[in-house]
Amino acid sequence: MKKEIAKFTINDRPYELLVxxxxxxxxxxxxxxxxxxxxxxCGVGECGSCTVLIDGKPTLSCSTLAIAVxxxxxxxxxxxxTREGLxxxxxxxxxxxxxxxxxxxxxxxxxxxxxxxxxxxxxxxEVKEGIGGNLCRCTGYVKIVDGILxxxxxxxxxxxx
Amino acid sequence: MGEExxxxxxxxxxxxxxxxxxxxxxxxxxxxxxxxxxxxLLTSPVAHANILKIDTSRAEKLPGVEAVITFxxxxxxxxxxxxxxxxxxxxSGELPDMYVLSDKARFVGDKIAAVxxxxxxxxxxxxxxxxxxxxxxPAVFDSLEASNPGQPRIHDFAKNNIALTFPCLANRGDVEExxxxxxxxxxxxxxxxxQHMCQxxxxxxxxxxxxxxxxxxxxxxxxxxxxxxxxxxxxxxxxGMIRWKTLHIGGGWGKYGSFVAEPVCxxxxxxAGRPVKLEYSREEDFRTTETREAHIMTGKIGVRKDGTIxxxxxKVVVQGGAYxxxxxxxxxxxxxxxxxLYTCPNVYxxxxxxxxxxxxxxxxxxxGNPPAxxxxxxxxxxxxxxxxxxxxxxxxKNTKKVGEFGPANYALETSTFDDCLxxxxxxxxxxxxxxxxxxxxxRYGVGMAMFMHVSGSIGATQHRNVHLKFNExxxxxxxxxxxxxxxxxxxxxxxxxxxxxxxxxxxxxIHTGDTDTTFFDQGMHASxxxxxxxxxxxxxxxxxxxxxxxxAAKMLEAHPEDLDVKDRWISVKGxxxxxxxxxxxxxxxxxxxxxxxxxxxxxxxxxxxxxQPPVGASFAEVGVDTESGEVxxxxxxxxxxxxxxxxxxxxxxxxxxGASQGIGYAxxxxxxxxxxxxxxxxxxxxxxxxPGAADMxxxxxxxxxxxxxxxxxxxxxVGEAAMVPIAPAIANAVYDAVGVRVTDLPITPEKIxxxxxxxxEKI
Ligand code: FES
Ligand code: FES
Numbered sequence: 012m013k014k015e016i017a018k019f020t021i022n023d024r025p026y027e028l029l030v031x032x033x034x035x036x037x038x039x040x041x042x043x044x045x046x047x048x049x050x051x052x053c054g055v056g057e058c059g060s061c062t063v064l065i066d067g068k069p070t071l072s073c074s075t076l077a078i079a080v081x082x083x084x085x086x087x088x089x090x091x092x093t094r095e096g097l098x099x100x101x102x103x104x105x106x107x108x109x110x111x112x113x114x115x116x117x118x119x120x121x122x123x124x125x126x127x128x129x130x131x132x133x134x135x136x137e138v139k140e141g142i143g144g145n146l147c148r149c150t151g152y153v154k155i156v157d158g159i160l161x162x163x164x165x166x167x168x169x170x171x172x
Numbered sequence: 173m174g175e176e177x178x179x180x181x182x183x184x185x186x187x188x189x190x191x192x193x194x195x196x197x198x199x200x201x202x203x204x205x206x207x208x209x210x211x212x213l214l215t216s217p218v219a220h221a222n223i224l225k226i227d228t229s230r231a232e233k234l235p236g237v238e239a240v241i242t243f244x245x246x247x248x249x250x251x252x253x254x255x256x257x258x259x260x261x262x263x264s265g266e267l268p269d270m271y272v273l274s275d276k277a278r279f280v281g282d283k284i285a286a287v288x289x290x291x292x293x294x295x296x297x298x299x300x301x302x303x304x305x306x307x308x309x310p311a312v313f314d315s316l317e318a319s320n321p322g323q324p325r326i327h328d329f330a331k332n333n334i335a336l337t338f339p340c341l342a343n344r345g346d347v348e349e350x351x352x353x354x355x356x357x358x359x360x361x362x363x364x365x366x367q368h369m370c371q372x373x374x375x376x377x378x379x380x381x382x383x384x385x386x387x388x389x390x391x392x393x394x395x396x397x398x399x400x401x402x403x404x405x406x407x408x409x410x411x412g413m414i415r416w417k418t419l420h421i422g423g424g425w426g427k428y429g430s431f432v433a434e435p436v437c438x439x440x441x442x443x444a445g446r447p448v449k450l451e452y453s454r455e456e457d458f459r460t461t462e463t464r465e466a467h468i469m470t471g472k473i474g475v476r477k478d479g480t481i482x483x484x485x486x487k488v489v490v491q492g493g494a495y496x497x498x499x500x501x502x503x504x505x506x507x508x509x510x511x512x513l514y515t516c517p518n519v520y521x522x523x524x525x526x527x528x529x530x531x532x533x534x535x536x537x538x539x540g541n542p543p544a545x546x547x548x549x550x551x552x553x554x555x556x557x558x559x560x561x562x563x564x565x566x567x568x569k570n571t572k573k574v575g576e577f578g579p580a581n582y583a584l585e586t587s588t589f590d591d592c593l594x595x596x597x598x599x600x601x602x603x604x605x606x607x608x609x610x611x612x613x614x615r616y617g618v619g620m621a622m623f624m625h626v627s628g629s630i631g632a633t634q635h636r637n638v639h640l641k642f643n644e645x646x647x648x649x650x651x652x653x654x655x656x657x658x659x660x661x662x663x664x665x666x667x668x669x670x671x672x673x674x675x676x677x678x679x680x681x682i683h684t685g686d687t688d689t690t691f692f693d694q695g696m697h698a699s700x701x702x703x704x705x706x707x708x709x710x711x712x713x714x715x716x717x718x719x720x721x722x723x724a725a726k727m728l729e730a731h732p733e734d735l736d737v738k739d740r741w742i743s744v745k746g747x748x749x750x751x752x753x754x755x756x757x758x759x760x761x762x763x764x765x766x767x768x769x770x771x772x773x774x775x776x777x778x779x780x781x782x783x784q785p786p787v788g789a790s791f792a793e794v795g796v797d798t799e800s801g802e803v804x805x806x807x808x809x810x811x812x813x814x815x816x817x818x819x820x821x822x823x824x825x826x827x828x829x830g831a832s833q834g835i836g837y838a839x840x841x842x843x844x845x846x847x848x849x850x851x852x853x854x855x856x857x858x859x860x861x862x863p864g865a866a867d868m869x870x871x872x873x874x875x876x877x878x879x880x881x882x883x884x885x886x887x888x889x890v891g892e893a894a895m896v897p898i899a900p901a902i903a904n905a906v907y908d909a910v911g912v913r914v915t916d917l918p919i920t921p922e923k924i925x926x927x928x929x930x931x932x933e934k935i
Contacts (some may be wrong), residue, residue: 155865
């Protein structure tokens, strides 16, 4: 298998990694870097659980070759909480009981971040459409939608983050 | 009780929510060990075949391959992967009919061989190099056809592919007499579907033998203790040589009531002499693992002129697939639920468990009750129509009263069916909305279904144990053998412990997931966690509080019975200035330099003395497009008597989640088997469509609280409740809208259009 050295910025840190040409971004994150917060429920682009942000855009890491995103800025769930505390989206998910088994949660939260970065004040319908590609088998989505709307509100008050 | 509760009944954060929100929570798929190998499965591409030869030599020679196993490397012992035979007394039992790896393929997806290699890529390459010579046999996929004479035989012992014929344990009275008394009789066949659990975490197991030969297994079993015993028996090991650990689990709903990856993973680790992680792809998960129990029920109901039910009959064919797994228990539960929802003196049910060459059915959320209600609650509406009675009235005429028996055969302490029915009917606007409002090509309708489930099951090993100990800062370690798959049992028992001890929720440090360090727990099934482990926790915490008070009484020079504890502070009744903190007492016990040492610790054990069922009703409002056949659920109202909600947010989310699975079951989750090849066509999230956010209707969840004396703080189990009545409520609403009844799940647009067509032709 062809291998190349490639540079990435992952969660604001610079990385220089030896990457096999057929390795997906999800594999790179989970196996090479042990960033297992990113989950893979299907591995084939159907469920959204592996969503990360690449240059701010939501991307399915299971269906993206690592080498194809060299030099890019990659954000995973591990980047959201800081020393100061949780990201408002994370806090809202906890407060609203939007997490049951938690397996869809990282992808759902990253998708929410992309959604709110783009549209800070979404309607309920826009939220439902925005997370339309992120499957959750536990919650029935009610509390996730509540959490996202509450996060939008608290981020609006804080002036965004 | 009677006192004001400060933690129970409150919305406190769920267990592990912080770890899950930050990505820090480690699930089994995330777990790694040094030197760990990747395991992969080889499954049968054909539905029915003898295996003439398996040549693994080329695979073994591939560099990086550490072990290849076939039927020759696994115990030569038939077993049943389901744990129910160890925890339930059941006269018909669950048949052992499966090997860890088979020398005969009985469905597309049957496990044939497995590989462990230095990484997944090498393991997958090795699978391709295994040469299997299949001698294909004729196959049968339809459970009704399979028992006809002359069909291919799937297991040698099962004549006409009937594994077992068994009557319902709740049969009573004389149905023939009952039907004679009836003013109307309705008979109809209903088919329920093999819903897939679709838990989001792919099935995974890690197994590791240490130098002494002791096995540690990390897996998502819902029953670590029972499965440890089962595994020990299967591999001829002493139970003590197995340690079973559980990490975070991404959903289960009964899938892990059976072994899934464990036996193959253990066999691989044994042969390789290194730790192995066996992970299923999503496609394999669909193809090879157990689905919901599925039945074909020919139900018959007799109703007297006054609306009371005179007889119920149900002839059941179990669509069990290629192996037996849960057929007996899940079907007994199905028949039991059919027999016990309403007051009825005459009941006769009987089931045939039939083998076919399709993937295996197991037991999923509701465990028999959803298929039973799919039949019974539609029969009720059909009978109401024939009788000319309102379906709500018909139900109200037949609801069970206090003292009558629930499905687990305990007398009901409360009866809230009528309240739940009336409340829900009012919330959805049943009267106003009934009768098919029209708008363009759309027709609208409303429907309802009632339910009663259980708070745990009954039987010999249904016991639960927890232990609690005080740390010197007043925090408490609560160790429990239960498993949290996302239902928040760890959070709710922590609330119960904190409430009982008079400390704070955050003072409880829960420890679970390790058979070495927790006491026996029979596992997560039958909505029994909260009712049973909650009771064990009340007992243990009450005992610990007694020890705390005894010690505090000495320090305060008071009588233990005069003490009170609230928010970490112990006070003496009537002497407001006398008191001591819980932490100081706990510390004194450990660090008393005067030699009076002790460690305040207690155990709580509970064996079911009672079983008060969650009951309620659901109501659906639907729109049906008469041109496309599309059904759109506009609103769902679910009223559930939960006894007491320990954490109302958790209870609500259980009911919402159950409802969403019910919607998928009703409308879109279509487990299609190719009728020629037996190949599962819906093996991914595109063809097998579970609800997404945009598919969810407006939902109104009403937690009706009427505490029961035998539940912890009055609570009942609600994990499965909402799943049970959704599909029949939607079917009844569809009938109200367009006058056709789809009797086999799911209710797809094609089936609706076909039924409408057939109806038009009749007219
Ligand atoms: S794992 Fe990437 S979309 Fe499902
Ligand atoms: S919380 Fe379990 S899949 Fe979403």
